Amino acid sequence: MLNPPDGSQLALPNVDFESAPGAALQVTTLPRARRVYVNRSLRLDQVEWVGFDMDYTLAIYRQAEMDRLSIEATLKKLVARGYPDLLLEARFDTNFPIRGLVIDKRFGHVVKMDRYKFVGRAWHGLQELPREQRYALYHAKKLKVAPPRYHYIDTLYALPEAALYAGAVDLLDRYGINTDYQQLFDDIRECIDEAHRDGAINDTIALDLPRYVDRDPNLAATLHKLRSAGKKLFVLTNSRWAYTDAMMTYLLGGALPEYTHWRQYFDIVSVAAGKPGFFTERRPFLERVTEGDAQSTRPAYALERGHIYENGNLRDFERMLNVTGDRILYVGDHIFGDILRSKKDSSWRTAMIIQEMDEELAAQEECQEALEQLDSMARRRERLEDELRFYQARYRAATRARAAGEIIDEARLAIENLKLGLRELETASRALKKTTERRFHPYWGSLFKQGVELSSFGDQVEEYACLYTSRVSNLLHYSPLHYFRSSRDLMPHEL
Ligand SMILES: [Mg+2]
Numbered sequence: 134m135l136n137p138p139d140g141s142q143l144a145l146p147n148v149d150f151e152s153a154p155g156a157a158l159q160v161t162t163l164p165r166a167r168r169v170y171v172n173r174s175l176r177l178d179q180v181e182w183v184g185f186d187m188d189y190t191l192a193i194y195r196q197a198e199m200d201r202l203s204i205e206a207t208l209k210k211l212v213a214r215g216y217p218d219l220l221l222e223a224r225f226d227t228n229f230p231i232r233g234l235v236i237d238k239r240f241g242h243v244v245k246m247d248r249y250k251f252v253g254r255a256w257h258g259l260q261e262l263p264r265e266q267r268y269a270l271y272h273a274k275k276l277k278v279a280p281p282r283y284h285y286i287d288t289l290y291a292l293p294e295a296a297l298y299a300g301a302v303d304l305l306d307r308y309g310i311n312t313d314y315q316q317l318f319d320d321i322r323e324c325i326d327e328a329h330r331d332g333a334i335n336d337t338i339a340l341d342l343p344r345y346v347d348r349d350p351n352l353a354a355t356l357h358k359l360r361s362a363g364k365k366l367f368v369l370t371n372s373r374w375a376y377t378d379a380m381m382t383y384l385l386g387g388a389l390p391e392y393t394h395w396r397q398y399f400d401i402v403s404v405a406a407g408k409p410g411f412f413t414e415r416r417p418f419l420e421r422v423t424e425g426d427a428q429s430t431r432p433a434y435a436l437e438r439g440h441i442y443e444n445g446n447l448r449d450f451e452r453m454l455n456v457t458g459d460r461i462l463y464v465g466d467h468i469f470g471d472i473l474r475s476k477k478d479s480s481w482r483t484a485m486i487i488q489e490m491d492e493e494l495a496a497q498e499e500c501q502e503a504l505e506q507l508d509s510m511a512r513r514r515e516r517l518e519d520e521l522r523f524y525q526a527r528y529r530a531a532t533r534a535r536a537a538g539e540i541i542d543e544a545r546l547a548i549e550n551l552k553l554g555l556r557e558l559e560t561a562s563r564a565l566k567k568t569t570e571r572r573f574h575p576y577w578g579s580l581f582k583q584g585v586e587l588s589s590f591g592d593q594v595e596e597y598a599c600l601y602t603s604r605v606s607n608l609l610h611y612s613p614l615h616y617f618r619s620s621r622d623l624m625p626h627e628l
């Protein structure tokens with residue numbers, strides 16, 4: 134398959150993208166949902182290659198449709214494995230899960246942790262665990278969150294697993310059916326994997342892409358803008374070729390008159406990449422060869438435009454393209470497979486696509502006043518507690534010194550009033566916290582926060598993603614030479 138017309142290079146003008154004065158100003162007037170956020174400074178002018186994952190990165194899936202499809206396909210398989218038919222009739226709340234949750238298979242719980250592995254919320258089925266039970270289970274000793282007992286839900290693909298698990302635990306418990314919670318989750322996982330393998334899910338999507346995938350009208354222009362500034366682009370996806378081709382044609386086909394085929398946007402196309410293994414193992418690249426109707430692969434010794442590759446690994450990729458990792462920006466959605474591994478095992482720069490940000494930002498905006506109120510309540514509480522300590526000390530001293538009765542009474546009265554004030558404040562702040570969190574998410578609150586700390590998901594995003602944003606096309610609002618500056622966190626001693 135040498136230089137087919139659909140992979141041919143397009144002559145591009147090297148447009149002058151020198152940041153115009155005031156470009157930085159423009160960014161701050163962008164709606165928050167369209168912005169790119171920076172954890173670690175990144176100079177886009179230093180980036181030579183920009184790579185993209187496909188699923189949930191270039192392709193924005195409609196989560197509700199995807200959840201419905203996965204759950205349906207999986208339920209049939211679960212019932213075939215001997216689970217009761219009543220599962221087929223059940224309604225599963227696809228709003229239940231968010232990314233970053235952890236399944237505790239031993240007890241049938243789903244939990245949310247903060248960055249210190251402190252479990253801040255836990256549900257058994259669709260019942261929230263009372264605080265005492267949660268403390269007894271998860272806080273008495275340090276948690277070792279690892280398989281086989283624990284399982285992370287870290288992609289949007291995996292959300293239906295959690296929805297199914299919580300829903301099934303709830304239902305089976307209610308009907309008094311004795312359930313091995315560990316086995317139940319493992320069965321759900323296997324059934325979903327099976328549905329992906331046998332095509333029950335992907336074939337259905339490919340047959341009706343508009344139903345499952347949002348075609349972003351700005352995607353093509355975004356890629357074109359990067360290319361016009363001299364960047365080389367690549368696709369690195371775990372999806373197989375046929376699915377990738379169908380999806381990319383849907384996303385980019387006919388979008389810009391200059392491009393007659395989606396492959397013209399990309400210098401390298403590599404499928405079935407096997408991430409995260411791509412970053413840690415040494416599987417050789419293969420080139421796909423088409424002869425007549427026959428498909429085969431042969432070892433690849435170079436990576437070239439116009440060819441399709443499979444497998445591969447990080448080291449060969451950098452060597453064959455003669456590029457160092459710090460000149461590569463990889464855009465993906467999977468904290469572990471795309472972002473964490475490429476960060477830990479390479480020097481690739483990373484941008485994470487977090488579809489949920491639109492909702493999160495809307496909630497944040499709506500709750501701004503409540504959040505400020507909570508802050509001021511916290512400060513008021515500190516003041517009251519200080520005062521309380523003062524009067525308690527005074528009361529003790531006065532009693533010890535056998536002071537006049539009215540001095541002791543005065544201190545006692547102050548203490549009682551302060552305690553009452555603190556109790557009222559606590560009740561009010563708890564109620565306000567609850568309604569605020571519910572606005573973010575009815576079951577779990579904010580995706581990025583747990584209480585006052587970062588959630589474990591937020592922590593990973595902060596740690597591993599240089600940039601993060603809700604969709605690839607948000608890059609369109611920035612110059613391809615933009616200097617993304619982080620607003621570094623201050624340590625306590627710098628405040
Ligand atoms: Mg993906």
